[in-house]
Amino acid sequence: MSARRIDRRGFLKTAATLAAPIIIPASALGLGRKIPSERITIGVIGLGGRGTQVLKDLLKLPDAQVIALCDVHPEHHREFENGKGPRLGSTPARELVDKAEQARSGQPGKPCFVTGDHRELIDRPDLDAVLVATPDHWHAAITLDALRSGKDVYCEKPVTHLFAEGQAVYREVAARKAVFQTGSQQRSDALFQQAAEIVRNGHLGKIRSIEVGLPPGYDKPMGSTEVKTPPAGLDYDRWCGPSPKLPYMNARHHRWWRGQRAYGGGVLMDWIGHHNDIAHWAIGEELGGPTRVESVGWTTPDVDIYDTPVDYEIACEYAGGITSRISTKVTEGTKWIGENGWLWVTRGKIKCSNAALLDKSFDRGEWVAGPTGSHVANFLNCVRSRAACIAPAEQAHRSITPGHLGYVSFSLKRPLRWDAKSESVIDDSDADQLLKKSESRAPWA
Known part of the structure; x- marks a missing residue:
């Protein structure tokens, strides 16, 4: 057997151990990053179907604390007519967070911060990490803002909308020694x-x-092609963001x-x-x-x-x-x-x-491919250890x-x-x- 051979049982045992929070010295973090508190503080940007699902995954983890939410459409029902599908957006997401915090501590916690401007969320000094779950055309701009503000990032796949954006993101991650997880959960x-x-x-x-x-x-x-006024509550100009503002439908x-x-x-x-x-x-x-x-x-x-x-x-x-x-x-x-x-x-x-x-x-x-299990837990473990995530x-x-x-x-x-x-x-x-x-x-x- 090769001297480099990884014992599979030993690897998996180690991986299981990493499911618990890891406390490491400040010197290991590099670039002056602060040590995450007992619970890693997270802001979520984009609370449609996928963002809400990952939020729910985060709320199951004892060392994750969601303290800020951002969406340009506070409440909607995705492809369904109003009231006929699951409630999505920052308003129902805030209810989920507040309910989870109360269940954890037995009493109401500090209300979760909510905004429609991702910059207000990213600028918060009390955030360790950001989840980006917007449509693809926003991935690069928000991710780069977050990285440049010293945050670690979990970004849904595809990592960016355009090829050049992808290059910019991975180079920024490397330059800042940031922790980055792509939401390609099949790797876990x-x-x-x-x-x-x-x-x-x-x-x-x-x-x-x-x-x-x-x-x-x-x-x-896949829905009505009628060009109409965007629904009340939606900041459609900001939803279009860096991409062309096409007529709403x-x-x-x-x-x-x-x-x-x-x-x-x-x-x-x-x-x-x-x-x-x-x-x-x-x-x-x-x-x-x-x-x-x-x-x-x-x-x-x-x-x-x-x-x-x-x-x-x-x-x-x-x-x-x-x-x-x-x-x-x-x-x-x-x-x-x-x-x-x-x-x-x-x-x-x-x-x-x-x-x-x-x-x-x-x-x-x-x-050996890596630890099996929760993709978001792998991200949090790496925020603490500064190791590379399973989907860099x-x-x-x-x-x-x-x-x-x-x-x-x-x-x-x-x-x-x-x-x-x-x-x-x-x-x-x-x-x-x-x-x-x-x-x-x-x-x-």
Whole structure:
């Protein structure tokens, strides 16, 4: 056995120990960061469906204390008519926080701070960390503001809306030695970790190809296309923020904004940060990327309110001869095909051509994916220890890079050669400029 071999049981025992709060000396934090108090203080920005769910996950943890909330729409029901769906926004979120604090202490706590301006939240000196769960077009601006104010950040995937924003975020994280967790929670899931360990430790032999199956995009309006006055209470100008202020309609607001490139990258960029992230992780390309990318067979919706693909495929080639298909035409999840068989995983399911590899007693080998369990707990543990989270900023950025390149390839109608080390398109200045184009509406540059 190699001297570097990680004993799996020992690793998992250590990981379980880390679930408890860790107290460390100030000298270990670096950059003059204050030691988190007994409970890590957190501000949550963006309280739609996903933000509210992560908030609930935080409220289950004894060492998390949510003290500030921000949303530009204090109360809404996402895609439902008012009163017909779950209550979302900062008003019901505040009720959740206050109820959790009272249950914890047996008496009402200090009321949670609420604002519609993320800068007011970030500027609070009593915050240790910020959760960013806004639509994609706000991720970079808010994350960079938080990092520059000395906060650690948990940001939902995809880590940023535009390629250049992703570079800016991971470089800022590195420069400030900040703790950053991407909300790609599949990395903390036992089945995805099992799959990554089997593949990366060579049990399928040399990997020949990968299939990354993603859901299709919107082929029809997902709500009313009537242009109308934004609902009462919504600061729509601030919701649009750094992106163009398009006429308001339900079909591209709450939940459905991803269909419009001004605000998101469609279902493609919504899901690529999950399944392609696992694909990269398992073959050791989490800090690398493909050498060639080409969009294949993209179809667009017949409505002009959306401009993201319905069906799509991104054909990629990697060093060593590995090919991959990121596509709506293959089974959803991630499948690796090697010289000794195949393995497929998706949420809640895993299958392998060699069932013995999936046995719980099977020793998967030297490379271990990381701690299994709560993704938000991993973030809090790392805020204390200053270790890297299981889903760091740069790895998240590189996981979605094939999606960004796919859009450029589709726009220019040609394949692209990619240098992952320098993050540049080879011998194609037009493609490189288009990839790295980044414009923001004033005053949110």
